[in-house]
Amino acid sequence: MAHPKNTYSLVADIGGTNTRVALAEGRAIVEGTIRRYRNTDFAGLESVLRKYVEDEGGVDPIAACVAVAGPVRDGKATMTNLDWTIDKETLSRATKAEKVAILNDLQAQGHALGYIDPANIRTILPGPDVQPHAAKLVVGVGTGFNAAPVFDLEQGRVVTPSESGHANLPIRTEMELRLCQFVSTAHGFPAVEDVLSGRGLERVYAFLGKEADDPRERASHEIMSACEDDSDPRAIEAARLFTRILGTVCGNLSLIQLPFGGVYLVGGVSRAFAPHLTSFGFGDAFRDKGRFAGFMSNFAVHVIEDDYAALTGSAAHLVALDPA
Structure with a gap:
């Protein structure tokens, strides 16, 4: 499916077992774009996000934010229950988004309050x-x-x-x-x-x-x-x-x-x-x-x-x- 360029945001929730990825328009998740990937099938988050971009017809998001099950410090995240390290450079390279952000997964849950x-x-x-x-x-x-x-x-x-x-x-x-x-x-x-x-x-x-x-x-x-x-x-x-x-x-x-x-x-x-x-x-x-x-x-x-x-x-x- 083709998506308009530089319109949607790419968002991801990286758990210890699975990573969920979707497109968002404003605060709303775009219907039909949520995909789930087993972490053990990939070497790291960059591989997951590249696969998602491919699965969504080469989508070119304007922004990207990932929620990570682990501590985030100085724009770099280390997974608590998974041997992945995630930083903004990796996120930008994988998604080609102009603006990127990394949150702890509980921070993301907190930002969702009021929009559920x-x-x-x-x-x-x-x-x-x-x-x-x-x-x-x-x-x-x-x-x-x-x-x-x-x-x-x-x-x-x-x-x-x-x-x-x-x-x-x-x-x-x-x-x-x-x-x-x-x-x-x-x-x-x-x-x-x-x-x-x-x-x-x-x-x-x-x-x-x-x-x-x-x-x-x-x-x-x-x-x-x-x-x-x-x-x-x-x-x-x-x-x-x-x-x-x-x-x-x-x-x-x-x-x-x-x-x-x-x-x-x-x-x-x-x-x-x-x-x-x-x-x-x-x-x-x-x-x-x-x-x-x-x-x-x-x-x-x-x-x-x-x-x-x-x-x-x-x-x-x-x-x-x-x-x-």
Whole structure:
């Protein structure tokens, strides 16, 4: 399909497993242009983007923005769960775009807030009315874990990056202490991401098998399927433990950032858990802050069920860079 030259933006969401690429007109993704590529099939992002340009009939975008699952510093990104390094020069060379930008994937999710169809937002914990410039917080649970605060200032939106998934896991109970020790034995350091991620759910399941002296392994999608059909009590126990720790971590992050505009859970694992968060105790763990338990009701919690929100956020970021 032929596209007009220097009209659309090219946007990409680079995860640990797949890269999604699309064209955008302003903040809107152009219908029918989203393509998904398995990262293991390519040597690096430049190869992916060149393939996309070819697949879209040699499209010549005017701008390009990629969202990367890893830290971005001085215009250069290093993937956390993939051996790729991405910089603006590579992005320009691959797309021939006049303007390029690189975001952390959670930054892109933050830039998407306000531009997502409300039908794709599920409320887990309601909150009070939101003021226009109230801070927000996006929390990503998928291949990894991360969080980023969103500030709407008079000068525009600012989404600050972080690497929250590599902070220490919180410990509230004897069981959680043993879980931390189990993760540390296997991986050397009990980080949040070692539990709150897809592979983290698998580790929680394995930990419960060790606790019961009945070791078994299951993939994360199998664990969630077993929660749906009630076929494996250990899967349900693993999901409950996962959910309580997620509530604790999100509550901690909320007290640090004060997101009176709401907490937004994003990522594939968040979407999979969305129907179960309430029944598995997310709210109780989120509010379990002693004398600040009542204060926690200031923070609404939602799940974004739009798999392409990072693409929308990347497009919105390019618009903000050049609002004219």
